[in-house]
Amino acid sequence: MLVTTGTKQPAIGRTTADRELYLFPFTAEDFHHIRSLIYRVAGISLAPSKKDLVYSRLARRLRVRRLHSFAEYIQLLENGDAAEREEFVNALTTNLTSFFREAHHFQILAQHLATLPRNRPVSIWTCASSTGEEPYSIAMTVVEHFKGFDQPVQILATDIDTHVLERARRGIYPIDQLSKLSVSQLKKFFLRGEGKQEGFAKVRPELQKMIKFRRINLLDPQWPISEKFDAIFCRNVMIYFDKQTQFNILKKLAPYLQPEGLFFAGHSESFHNAVDLFRLCGKTVYSLRQ
């Protein structure tokens, strides 16, 4: 097992004073340009107070590309360097997540699974899946409900950030991040690392097989998906978008839900502006307004 540390930690030893000095020139105009670019590319609305955060997230990219200022970096991005644009987006996303986050959603999912017809596969989409804890929690819920790994269930896990998707595919986590799991879940779903991998656990291949990971930008006008889903998890991502972007995405997501499907939102996300599309049917759980 190869374990890498996150890419968004501030450099060790860097102090606030260092950041204030901005070793790479970073003007108000540069910051404005970066805010509008990430909004255009990913829909992310960065608050004006985030200048230091943006500096610390992107300074590493300037070092990697051997650039001397943010103006040069912006030039590179605007010249259409696709690989750098991907790194730019990766650097500016926030990927906080955990296993069985908002645990009540997984109980509701299990109850929902019990109501679904058994004559077709069950389909679930998590559209901001980050480092994988959410899709693996869904997969564990499915296996526990149907009492087996070999069920006709497909889980699609997508995110805009290619680094987190890679980590999700690998499925290796520090043991201390698995504290919400019972001993029997740990045994059933994880392999404990030994030797150099001590302190880490890897998701069992049977569970990994249930999930397809793909990069999808929720802002794209079209998504390469043709099926409908029995449940869509769209949690803790809308908070990064403004109201209009949220509404546009909700409008695009609604037709992907089965008529009886459930839409799971994050704990601080409410869709008052989309009452024509969804109706609340549980704590941050929605169904289609038929």
Ligand SMILES: C[S@@+](CC[C@H](N)C(=O)[O-])C[C@H]1O[C@@H](n2cnc3c(N)ncnc32)[C@H](O)[C@@H]1O
């Ligand atoms: C805070 S995490 C939420 C993870 C998980 N859904 C949860 O609730 O624990 C937000 C995720 O949204 C992703 N994201 C941000 N903008 C996106 C976009 N335009 N399209 C798809 N994913 C996006 C980020 O890369 C990040 O992994």
